[in-house]
Amino acid sequence: MSNEQQAPGRPGRYQRTTGGLVASMVVTVLGVGALLWFMGIFRPDFETRPEAVDYLDTVAAAQLADLEPIYPARLPDGWIATSVEVDPAGEPVFRVGLLTDDDKFVSVEQQDASPLTLVGGCFNGEEPVEIDGFVVPTDVPRPVAREWEGYSDGDRNVGYVAEVGDVTVLVCGSAPEAELQAVVASLTTAPID
Secondary structure (H helix, E strand, C coil), rough: CCCCCCCCCCCCCCCCCHHHHHHHHHHHHHCCCHHHHHHCCCCCCCCCCCCCCHHHHHHHHHHHCCCCCCCCCCCCCCCCEEEEEEEEECCEEEEEEEECCCEEEEEEEEEEHHHHHHHHHHCCCCCCCEEEEEEECCCCCCCCCCCEEEEEHHHHCEEEEEECCCEEEEEEECCHHHHHHHHHHHCCCCCCC
16 A cells, blocks of 8 residues: 555546546436435325315304305215305405315305305306206295305306395305205304304
């Protein structure tokens, strides 16, 4: 072995080339990729379904505050409420967000606004297309409204809207029409005990 020391400021003995840089980058990327793959093997699968909220508690509180929210009396099996909003200031707003058992979104919204304003909000500014409406079957004893106008964004969202007293109610979402109609038929203003 030699006891020679390199003069300060002189490069090492290896050649610094573009090929060497590319090779070191490839090795680094492969190493990071292998590490991420290895960590992914031991990672548990996470549930991405949102947490359910109890919208009926909010309905009861709104009723105690002398508001008259229009809400689904019950949800189909496997459905959950994911959000609920009450804004009594100014123009009262009541909104419940629902998630179906096959991860489709449904919104029930009550607001002092025109039907087309609510429908436009549901379709994110897309021009609504009028479709066949929905008439709540006569075996439903006291629907909040018997006749509902139907709208679609022409793609995947459908909405049913009706004027109930001095407010407008909208049920819309990406769920199949039959499921949206079932929500419409279940709407009520009944007091919660």
